[in-house]
């Protein structure tokens with residue numbers, strides 16, 4: 708489902724004399740449907756950079772990143788947008804939303820975008836917000852003023868609204884209390900059970916051990932850090 712072959716990334720610092728920093732080289736890994744792979748490695752190894760390349764935010768210089776049937780290294784922006792709508796979800800720690808949009812709509816939006824009925828989208832959004840313990844009195848408000856933990860839970864609800872075949876998770880359990888952490892871990896388990904291919908960064912070791920089938924140490928692909 709996710710196939711990464713010989714991917715590399717160099718950042719050029721234009722405001723610092725054009726200095727080039729080779730962050731990743733020769734990244735090769737694949738994730739099957741129903742499998743969850745954890746990216747590990749020291750701080751600065753390139754875990755977030757790799758996730759951003761898979762999501763199409765950063766462009767890889769070499770190799771192939773295939774998600775579904777799209778190669779993100781050569782894809783047109785409109786194909787990347789379609790991939791994100793239908794196939795590839797991303798749950799980060801931080802919520803980015805348009806101001807003034809009510810929480811219920813923020814969570815229902817991914818389903819509306821794929822053509823689900825208003826009723827189905829709202830029902831799923833209500834179900835997820837309830838599961839993640841967001842009080843109903845907050846559903847009609849924009850999440851921009853919510854606490855950090857509430858925003859993270861809204862973000863998770865949004866990320867799990869549509870059953871994406873592939874998912875990227877960036878610290879999905881960071882700063883959650885035990886009960887909500889448990890909800891998120893079971894959402895991940897359910898996603899695996901329905902066949903989602905998942906790549907995640909988990910500093911929470913117990914969470915990683917529970918939901919991940921394999922770990923890939925990104926340091927092996929980091930020039931200068933590799934043993």
Ligand SMILES: Nc1ncnc2c1ncn2[C@@H]1O[C@H](COP(=O)(O)OP(=O)(O)OP(=O)(O)O)[C@@H](O)[C@H]1O
Nearest residue numbers: 718719728730748749750751752753754755756757
């Ligand atoms: N936009 C950018 N421009 C220049 N350098 C960058 C950029 N993004 C990341 N880097 C560099 O790439 C390297 C890898 O960073 P990255 O954030 O991917 O690491 P990480 O493994 O996710 O680290 P952490 O666990 O601390 O989050 C770092 O040295 C960082 O400075």
